[in-house]
Amino acid sequence: MPACGAARDCVTRTDVTRKSRMSSKDSDSEILDVAVIGAGVSGVYSAWRLASCKGGGTPLKAKVFETSGRVGGRLLSVTPPGIPGTRVELGGMRFTSSHTRVKVLLEQFGIPTHPFPVREPQNICYVRGHRLRHQDLKTPALIPYNLLSDEQTPRSLDVGFVAVSAERVLRSMQKRCVDLAKVDWKDLAERYLYDGVRLRDLPLHYLLQRNVSDEALRFADDVSGYNSILYTWNAADGFPWNLDDFGRDVKYFGITPGFASLPTKLAKGFEDAGGQILFKHRLESFDVGWEGDRDLIEMQFAVDGDKRCTIKARKLILAMPRRSLELIAESGAVLGRAPENDRVRNLIRSVTPIPLFKLALGYRFPWWETIDPVAVVTDQGTQWRPIRKGVSITDLPLRQCYYWATDPDTGNAVVLIYDDGRDLEYWAGLRERRESPAYSQRVTEGGDAEWNSHKAPELMVNEVHRQLLEIHGVDHRKDIPFPYAAAYRDWSEDPFGGGANFWHLHVDSEQVGRDILQPKPSLPVFICGEAYSHQQGWVEGALQTADQMLATHFALPPPS
Template sequence: MAEENFDIAIVGGGVSGVYCAWRLKQTHPGKKIAVFEASDHIGGRLLSVRPPDIPDMVAELGGMRILPAVQPLITQLIHELNKALPDDEQITLYDFPVDENQNIAFLRGIYLRLADFTQNPELVPYQLNFIDQGQSAGAVIVNAIEQIVPGITNPALTEEQRREMAQSAEFGGVPLYKQGFWNVLLRVLTGEAYHYAEDVGGYDSTLCNWNAADAIPWYLSDFGVDPEYKGFCNGFQQVPLALAQLFEQQGGDIRLASHVSQITLKGDGFSFQVNGSPATAQTLILAMPRRSLELLTPDSPALQDARTQKLITSVTARPLFKLFTTYDSPWWRNTGCTVTGTDGKSFYLPVEAGRSVTDLPVRQTYYWPKSDGKPATEGHAMLLASYDDGDNTGFWDGLRAKRRQPRLPGRQVAELDDPFIGLDDNVMRNELDWHQYKAPRMMTEEVSRQLTVMHSLNYTPRVRNAAFRDWGDDPFGGGWNSWNIGQKSWEVKHAIVQPSDLPLYICGEAYSDAQGWVEGALQTAGYLLEKLGVAPFPRQAA
């Protein structure tokens, strides 16, 4: 079989991979550059699908929002892409709601409204001390962080200044980077306050035991003072798809369903296999998270040196599970509450936007907006019925088969108990994508049961369609990655970009300051491009 030769080979079709490909091809139009993606889609952990019969909604099975105020790279990228995209393909955003006062918190068997945590703290079923009582979950953690690193919550500080403070800080006479976030939090919080913050916050892995020097500035950026999120009208996956489209228009080559293996040194470059066929590249870029790199390592001598392995294992993959359900109507609007205005008049506030939380395994439920960001008030509607990121992801294991198995390219639904085998060729691609991730019947029935309890109802209407994604499955190993205790991330994030003297480079969200966000993928891709003499963004004409 003839050997293919490339100037630059990029393994991984997520944001960092196609972003590098786009900029490298812009800068070096004559070079032969290819992106090899093992799955059947571009985007990595960005996966946007339209549910059947609801054309004005997009389910985000992966990443779903950005924070423009603290994420300049993705904000600038959207601006650059919109300059190159036609009017009918512009990337547009909407205000992404989170906590609405009338939304539900079902915790420790007690039904509350989100407003109760600050307005009626006597109803909250946690034994909080006088300092924490009446505080939101986020405020409890922010106040604890201020005790750990005094001054770091000053709103006048920049993101970089906060990171520098945390990196140089000590707590209890020990450098903060040598301690776990959970460990230091429990030095300044009661156990009840910690569980309150975790349960009400809706996330488990964010407060777990990862490197405290990274967790603290990360938490302040993501969940600090009144974060303002933006969602994507046509789905977040539009960003990597646009990058891939522009790359191909410039003559770049994208190959889906292309499994790379057996990376070895060959002269000044590398040889490798693509679906069993030989190929070479002068420069090799691995745009992959830790688990994907680990899967590639056993038969790839180029990755097996001790330094590279030490850098790869400097982070830990964290779980993430999402389950979407659709209905004939937005039944949750009837679970709102009556409030009294300042004029003394009462009025009804429906539950229709943002999220509700519970300590049941569903954890967070988002009342999904239409593509323009407006709530669904009638007709077919959708929930992000369960959004889990911690131990609760394991609950759903018993309701599915073959956890941690990779989804292979094509219509891989055979593991489901009601597969859509032999779908009509006229089925829209977006609907086919939805059915590729169709939730099993037992999982759908269980999430319906929990939603019924969470919303204090006798029943919830029949689910029309359901789709899920467990990012703990290979080759991702998790929905995001966190720095391990004891790692000097500010050194590792630069060292791993080129872990040896070889022309082999690594980038992605896993080894960044913004772990769990596309911003992190763009940050490390920018470091990589600079090593190759390429500006992260096109330079503006003088």
């Protein structure tokens, strides 16, 4: 088989030499109608829809090629030992009430969901050494930040300082008060300027800094639990994303059998329609040629690490994030280093991968429930509530702690840690696998293969445990044992490069979102996935770009 990099760097329609490389032996081999690279959500969804919409009764010859040994991509649902009825999400973990594609697919496949609680009023917000409850964040006297007088109003604290800043930016741009719920951000980005500059050319963090105090911005960043969502965006995309996905009226839902059950169902639907998924197939390079008067893609794969194979297809879908695309050899008519491919490279690099990790810890009992309950005012009157579900937040490097589940039979419980962005530097040395041994799990029986294959670094587990006790104010208690099991997934590792992708400064995301679907209009190579969507970081975004690609370039009708 041809070695990686054998394909030429550029090709034109009149390239007779390239055309002649297709020998009679090549033309006799199987040629797929569509090859899909990546068995994440966008990949298996695209394959499923293509296989389900057969033209003229002729079965579509399609295959999905996946580097790893599983379906799901950045969806990774695992079962911890000692808690058999629970699926912990080491990858994507929820969807929102506005994610209609996800919602309808889950209903179609009969996959049950449940409310996903987040900021329960009794849960902890530990910032600047002050142990508050979430309900305290609307009481200025309790907040350890020097907010300005107009930032201490009930409304400012209720809607949040991203919304306050957005309102002030819009008032400056349009010379009138604007209802954020009715803003057309696309129109705003095209027609209006802020101090003579388009929003896509201004960092979100810059406009936040210009329109609220530094203390208000630090407060917003600390209590968000994230280290990236106020820093990485251009303002044209950052404002609507933050307001839509983390607004006060957003409702979240979890998937009871695990989010990975959705791509698993899609994969089965694709296979039932005659498709095939090939695992341990890593795309090394590809080039475009012709068979007669039709385009043909020739792909070189590494199989199981040490073997090679060549696959041909009439159309190629790269259902991959930025880093995965960059790992393909810079050769051929699309990715080669020739000047005519500069546009393709710029499209691919229009987003920033955001590193993040998940760490799940199993405990012998839910010790957080033994902390004294607090009074919470509800519509039914005052209730005394312990910490049982949702998330606690801190400005310590730990950042977010989700109380995931407690097993009703064994009493074992699991928490999930989420961290992204700047604080990952703190964990870098502790998670270095070459220096830090894996955490010694007290129990492994009952955990599924995925849990047991994602070993957590010992130093990291010990430090996370210490910070958990500090956040909850129980570091003096001797009855709280170390975790009996731990699992860890760092999504910054190849081939993902990050857990989400955000639009760069100066990028016209609307134009890029259209162009990336077929980066070279004359060639049958297509790109889809969460990275280049307008629902970045969400499964909905992966489905959104896949639907747009299938409608625009494969003539598929919109899904019902």
